[in-house]
Amino acid sequence: MIVVGEEETRERLEFGALVEAIRDAFKGGIESPAKHQHYVEVPGEPEGKIMMMPAWRSGDYVCVKLVNMFPGNADRGMPAVSGIVILFDGRTGEVLAQVDGGEVTARRTAAASALAADYLARKDSATHLVVGTGRVAWNLIFAHCAVRSLEKTFIWGRNYDKARAMAADATKLGANVEAVEDVEAATRGSDIISCATFSADPIVFGDWLQEGAHLDLVGGYRPEVRETDDTSIRRASVFCDTLGGAPKAAGDLTQPIASGVLKFKELHDLYALVGGSHPGRTSDDEITMFKSVGASLEDFAAAVLIYEQVAKEKC
Numbered sequence: 001m002i003v004v005g006e007e008e009t010r011e012r013l014e015f016g017a018l019v020e021a022i023r024d025a026f027k028g029g030i031e032s033p034a035k036h037q038h039y040v041e042v043p044g045e046p047e048g049k050i051m052m053m054p055a056w057r058s059g060d061y062v063c064v065k066l067v068n069m070f071p072g073n074a075d076r077g078m079p080a081v082s083g084i085v086i087l088f089d090g091r092t093g094e095v096l097a098q099v100d101g102g103e104v105t106a107r108r109t110a111a112a113s114a115l116a117a118d119y120l121a122r123k124d125s126a127t128h129l130v131v132g133t134g135r136v137a138w139n140l141i142f143a144h145c146a147v148r149s150l151e152k153t154f155i156w157g158r159n160y161d162k163a164r165a166m167a168a169d170a171t172k173l174g175a176n177v178e179a180v181e182d183v184e185a186a187t188r189g190s191d192i193i194s195c196a197t198f199s200a201d202p203i204v205f206g207d208w209l210q211e212g213a214h215l216d217l218v219g220g221y222r223p224e225v226r227e228t229d230d231t232s233i234r235r236a237s238v239f240c241d242t243l244g245g246a247p248k249a250a251g252d253l254t255q256p257i258a259s260g261v262l263k264f265k266e267l268h269d270l271y272a273l274v275g276g277s278h279p280g281r282t283s284d285d286e287i288t289m290f291k292s293v294g295a296s297l298e299d300f301a302a303a304v305l306i307y308e309q310v311a312k313e314k315c
Helices: 006-012 015-025 071-076 101-120 135-146 160-172 183-188 230-235 251-259 270-275 296-314
Strands: 002-004 036-040 048-057 061-069 081-089 095-100 127-131 152-156 177-179 192-195 214-217 236-240 287-291
Touching: 002 006, 002 296, 006 095, 006 101, 006 296, 015 101, 015 135, 015 296, 048 296, 061 101, 061 296, 081 101, 081 296, 095 101, 095 296, 101 135, 101 214, 101 236, 101 270, 101 287, 101 296, 127 135, 127 183, 135 152, 135 160, 135 192, 152 160, 152 183, 160 177, 230 236, 230 251, 230 287, 236 270
Parallel strands: 002 095, 127 152, 127 192, 152 177, 192 214, 214 287, 236 287
Antiparallel strands: 036 048, 048 061, 061 081, 081 095
C-alpha cells in the first residue's frame, strides 16, 4: 500500500493535470453516490461535519474519502478540513493507497472551480478576487491560473492581516497578488470572484457584479447559509457541480429555489458543461455563477492521478 502525506499530495496534484483529470471524470463512467454525512455539536463553536464519500469505476478503482469539516479550527490556526482518502483495486478490493484527505479536498475543490471557470469565465478574464483566507482560498489563487491568463489576484478576508500574509506568501511563489480591505470595490473591479468562507450571510452582492463577471461560490455547504444574495441569482446564469448534490445542500441554491427566484430546470451542472449539452458562457456580457459542494468523483480523480504517478515511478 502506498501512503501519501500532505506535502507529497500537494506536489503531485499539479493544477493543470488535476483540472484535466476532473474534466475526464465528469465525462461519465464513474459511480458517485450522495455523500453520507452527520453534524457534530462542538460546545461554543459552529457544528462540525463528518462525511463518507465513495466513488468507483467498475473493474478499475474504488475510492472512499473519510473527512471532517470543523469551522472552529480557523480560530486555532488549524485547517478546517482533515481526513483520509483510500484507493482500492476495483477487481480485488485490495488497498492500493492512503492519501491525505484534507489536501485532496482543498485542491480538488479549487480545481473543480477552475474547471467550471474554463467554461463560464470570459476568455479574456484578467482579474480575480478571492474572498476568504483559508486553505481552499489559497488553492483557488493558483487553480484559476491553470485555465485563465490572470494578471492580478486580490484577496479579501475579515482579518486583513491574514489576507496580507497570504498575499505575501503567494507573491513569493510568483503570483501577482494583493490584499484589499474593500470587498465591494474589489468585486466591482474583478472578472472572476471566488468565495471560500464559512459566512452565514451574503458577503458578495449581485449589485456589485460587473457585466461579464463570473461568480464562484465554494464555502457555503448548508441550506441555512449563503455567500451571495438573490440579486446575483436573478442576474446570473446559474450552474453547480452536480444536480444531485448542490441544489439540496447549499443555501445559495436551496433558498432561491424554495422562494421561486430560481427554478430547478434553469440549473445546469458540470456534467452538462463537460459533456457539451450546455455551451457554457454565451456572450461577453453574460454574468455566470457556479456553486459547488463537492462530489466524490473529484476525490476519485485526484486519488487515481496520485496513485498512477507513484506506481509508474516504481516500475
